[in-house]
Amino acid sequence: MLSKLKINVAVEVSSRVNNLFCARFFLARTYLFVLLLVAGGATTVQADYANSQDFQLHGFISQGLIDVNGSDFVNDDGGLSAELTEIGLNASYQLTNKFRLAAQVVYLDGGNRYSQGARVDYALLDWSAFTNESWQANVYFGRFKNNHWLYSSSRDIPFARPSIILPQSVYFDGFRDIAVGSDGIAAKLSHSTDEYGNFDWQLSYGSSPISDEQTKNILSEYAQGTAEQDYDAQASIYWQPAFSPWRFGLSLLEAGFIYDQGGVGSGDVFFDSDFTFQFYTMNAIYEGEKWEFSGEIYQQRFTIDGFYFPAFQLDNMGQGFYLQSRYKLTQQLTLLARYEDFYLNKEDKDGKELQQITGGAIPYYFAFHKDITLGVNYDITSNFSMRMEYHWVKGAGRLTPVVVPNTIINNAEDWQMWAVQLMYWF
Amino acid sequence: MSAIEVITHPQVVERSLTKSQLRRIYTMRQLRWSDNHAITVFVLPSQDALHQRFAKERLQIFPYQLNRIWHKLTYSGLGVAPAVVKSEQELIQAVSNTPGAIGYISEATLIKLSQSYNNFSQGALNMDDGQKVSVKGVINVVKIKD
Numbered sequence: 001m002l003s004k005l006k007i008n009v010a011v012e013v014s015s016r017v018n019n020l021f022c023a024r025f026f027l028a029r030t031y032l033f034v035l036l037l038v039a040g041g042a043t044t045v046q047a048d049y050a051n052s053q054d055f056q057l058h059g060f061i062s063q064g065l066i067d068v069n070g071s072d073f074v075n076d077d078g079g080l081s082a083e084l085t086e087i088g089l090n091a092s093y094q095l096t097n098k099f100r101l102a103a104q105v106v107y108l109d110g111g112n113r114y115s116q117g118a119r120v121d122y123a124l125l126d127w128s129a130f131t132n133e134s135w136q137a138n139v140y141f142g143r144f145k146n147n148h149w150l151y152s153s154s155r156d157i158p159f160a161r162p163s164i165i166l167p168q169s170v171y172f173d174g175f176r177d178i179a180v181g182s183d184g185i186a187a188k189l190s191h192s193t194d195e196y197g198n199f200d201w202q203l204s205y206g207s208s209p210i211s212d213e214q215t216k217n218i219l220s221e222y223a224q225g226t227a228e229q230d231y232d233a234q235a236s237i238y239w240q241p242a243f244s245p246w247r248f249g250l251s252l253l254e255a256g257f258i259y260d261q262g263g264v265g266s267g268d269v270f271f272d273s274d275f276t277f278q279f280y281t282m283n284a285i286y287e288g289e290k291w292e293f294s295g296e297i298y299q300q301r302f303t304i305d306g307f308y309f310p311a312f313q314l315d316n317m318g319q320g321f322y323l324q325s326r327y328k329l330t331q332q333l334t335l336l337a338r339y340e341d342f343y344l345n346k347e348d349k350d351g352k353e354l355q356q357i358t359g360g361a362i363p364y365y366f367a368f369h370k371d372i373t374l375g376v377n378y379d380i381t382s383n384f385s386m387r388m389e390y391h392w393v394k395g396a397g398r399l400t401p402v403v404v405p406n407t408i409i410n411n412a413e414d415w416q417m418w419a420v421q422l423m424y425w426f
Numbered sequence: 427m428s429a430i431e432v433i434t435h436p437q438v439v440e441r442s443l444t445k446s447q448l449r450r451i452y453t454m455r456q457l458r459w460s461d462n463h464a465i466t467v468f469v470l471p472s473q474d475a476l477h478q479r480f481a482k483e484r485l486q487i488f489p490y491q492l493n494r495i496w497h498k499l500t501y502s503g504l505g506v507a508p509a510v511v512k513s514e515q516e517l518i519q520a521v522s523n524t525p526g527a528i529g530y531i532s533e534a535t536l537i538k539l540s541q542s543y544n545n546f547s548q549g550a551l552n553m554d555d556g557q558k559v560s561v562k563g564v565i566n567v568v569k570i571k572d
Binding site: 192198287 | 460471472494510
């Protein structure tokens with residue numbers, strides 16, 4: 001009774017805080033918008049080549065409409081939504097021959113997909129440790145972007161990713177703020193030869209801050225404690241044979257998380273716990289004049305030690321892949337088709353065990369996520385594009401909250417969504 | 427159809443480049459000239475017909491692939507992408523004003539430019555080692571070898 005009361009109070013307080021936040025975010029969005037217009041204007045007014053010297057300013061703005069039927073992917077009421085806003089502004093400044101500063105601020109609004117608002121996307125010092133005709137070695141200090149997966153560094157850049165909504169099994173929006181980058185150190189080594197082609201090796205080590213809103217998104221809306229990322233270590237290699245339309249990649253990730261209920265008096269229904277996440281991917285991409293094929297195949301291991309009760313243990317191996325094809329009908333018009341198949345536990349692909357263990361509290365379809373996507377992209381000018389797509393989804397395995405799912409709204413195995421988006425960049 | 431010429435700032439030491447060097451420079455995998463000066467790369471907008479031809483004919487890479495490489499550098503903080511200028515005229519100006527610069531123009535534009543420069547400076551047109559035209563002191567025309 002007491003804990004219920006506490007939850008009610010907490011919900012009321014958080015909704016008031018949310019209202020306040022909404023107003024602030026709206027203001028922040030307006031500021032950013034004006035800033036962007038001024039910046040865009042400034043770069044066109046000044047002679048453009050001045051932008052090439054030591055200082056560069058770039059940005060993008062995009063707005064879309066999205067309609068989801070049958071899940072809480074974007075909103076809880078299932079109505080048509082304009083919560084598809086992505087705005088970014090970045091600057092790069094060459095300090096010396098060897099050092100460069102770069103930073104980007106983005107404002108994102110994706111409804112339930114991730115927390116709404118502005119964030120520092122990256123802010124780093126780039127040390128060009130070594131460079132010659134065929135080698136480049138760079139070390140990045142600060143907040144850097146995850147550059148290990150096929151689309152991890154461009155997931156927020158509407159025109160640089162293949163679709164409005166990316167394959168959620170890899171680019172899960174619920175994990176976006178944690179997976180998009182880290183605060184720490186990263187290194188990149190590139191090598192080009194005429195005989196063997198291009199090689200890119202990358203290493204990164206760091207961690208991401210986790211807000212209370214994200215904690216609730218990932219774990220449960222009732223989680224009152226704090227979650228923290230302990231570490232995130234990643235490595236990847238990409239190889240493009242000389243003058244080949246193919247490129248191949250491999251990546252490894254290991255991350256550790258800690259959940260702290262904040263003492264016995266916190267009223268939290270969950271317990272102190274450790275989470276680990278490992279993720280291995282292989283990818284390939286073919287870039288032809290008309291046809292493009294790409295795909296990623298991956299395995300993940302997720303462990304929980306605690307959380308539901310102190311002695312609770314979970315060790316799940318999930319697997320998945322997606323295959324994507326794009327066809328350039330004309331120079332401006334590109335068609336997209338993609339199939340994605342993912343399950344959270346390879347021993348329980350159809351989710352029957354999940355439903356049984358939880359006594360029916362979590363239905364079987366929370367064990368997987370399958371998505372068939374068709375889309376079209378039209379490049380109106382060199383800096384202005386429009387995109388449309390439709391998704392047929394089976395399963396609720398990639399919806400938030402993750403650990404304690406919302407089975408009331410997500411009461412069906414099949415759900416669909418469509419989205420349109422306009423994008424401008426400079 | 428007019429051929430495409432690769433041009434550099436007059437102080438750039440390289441008088442010729444191989445196809446793969448040019449490709450490395452435009453895909454931002456080679457960032458310095460042989461004398462260690464930084465390379466500044468200029469391009470026309472991605473939908474410009476000359477840019478499309480330059481990518482396919484000179485670099486043997488599709489324009490959308492170049493866009494992807496450059497977008498990734500620009501919007502993920504990893505590096506710096508080429509500077510986009512609106513016209514060939516602007517590109518010539520940018521290359522001639524920026525030490526270490528490289529760009530491309532059509533042969534027709536280059537001939538027009540060298541003629542007007544020629545008239546203006548009374549015969550300063552310089553022909554050397556297989557270069558068709560060079561507007562000495564303004565831009566260099568770089569020979570591309572296989």
